[in-house]
Amino acid sequence: MALVGSYVGLSRPLVAVFPIFLLAWMRFGIGALAMLHWVRRAPAELPLSGPDRRLLFWGSLLGNVGFSVCMLWGVALSSAVSAGVVMATIPAAVALLSWCFLGESLRPRLAWGIALAVAGIAALALARPGQDSADAPAFSLLGHALLLGAVLCEASYVVIGKRLTAQVSPRRISALINLWGLVLVTPLGLWQAGQFDFNAPSPSIWALLVFYALAASVATVWLWMRGLAQVPAPEAGVFTVMLPLAAAAVGVGVLGEPAGLGHALALLLAMAGLLLATWPDRCADRAA
Numbered sequence: 001m002a003l004v005g006s007y008v009g010l011s012r013p014l015v016a017v018f019p020i021f022l023l024a025w026m027r028f029g030i031g032a033l034a035m036l037h038w039v040r041r042a043p044a045e046l047p048l049s050g051p052d053r054r055l056l057f058w059g060s061l062l063g064n065v066g067f068s069v070c071m072l073w074g075v076a077l078s079s080a081v082s083a084g085v086v087m088a089t090i091p092a093a094v095a096l097l098s099w100c101f102l103g104e105s106l107r108p109r110l111a112w113g114i115a116l117a118v119a120g121i122a123a124l125a126l127a128r129p130g131q132d133s134a135d136a137p138a139f140s141l142l143g144h145a146l147l148l149g150a151v152l153c154e155a156s157y158v159v160i161g162k163r164l165t166a167q168v169s170p171r172r173i174s175a176l177i178n179l180w181g182l183v184l185v186t187p188l189g190l191w192q193a194g195q196f197d198f199n200a201p202s203p204s205i206w207a208l209l210v211f212y213a214l215a216a217s218v219a220t221v222w223l224w225m226r227g228l229a230q231v232p233a234p235e236a237g238v239f240t241v242m243l244p245l246a247a248a249a250v251g252v253g254v255l256g257e258p259a260g261l262g263h264a265l266a267l268l269l270a271m272a273g274l275l276l277a278t279w280p281d282r283c284a285d286r287a288a
Helices: 002-015 020-034 050-077 080-087 090-102 108-126 137-164 170-193 203-228 233-254 261-278 282-287
Strands: none
Touching: 002 020, 002 050, 002 080, 002 203, 002 233, 020 050, 020 170, 020 203, 050 080, 050 137, 050 170, 080 108, 080 137, 080 233, 080 261, 090 108, 090 137, 090 261, 108 261, 137 170, 170 203, 233 261
């Protein structure tokens, strides 16, 4: 989760150099090369069914292409600090969509967590324009709206993944969804590549691009799945608190972005909602 937060924050220097679709295309391409050995079906796995293939397509369209474009564009129009606050609402969005589409129960504590997450976004939207890195309030509001769209795309990806993991391994899901993302964004990526000067980016920007691609496509999946093998899922959810903290730390400490009381209040509300929604229920654990 700290790695996710860091690459969300560090994507801001990348969108200052690369066009959005070209950046997404190169990210999917690097990820595809790194995950090529995950595409093959394991001997124990069943062949993909028609519904599984459709879910993989929608998972990629929303969770890969939609998330990447909304997140990168949103960060470009707001700030890494803002991205950290809004991304902290992902667990609440997942709980809400799971309740709507999977029929999972929405406990009172989850409902309060969602309410606090919404309050965090509202506090961010009401923060003084001068506290944000965007030049105009309209850009800032559009950036926040795009970041919220990225949250909904990522939450949809998680809900779709819940359906897919019953039949397909997590590593293969990640590899196939990344390949779909590469296919979907290739036309726009090639269009922007034809107008881009590839000699312009510095070696440090190219290194940051490779880090972003590998972190977003490979490392976070492997670390998260390995961690889940050792830690119960309800407890693992608590660690998502590292995402907004890391993104805010990168924005303020590395990129030198300004952050005022409005951002601090928004971050506290979002983190409180995150913890309330994901903290393990001890009574339930004892009953189990």
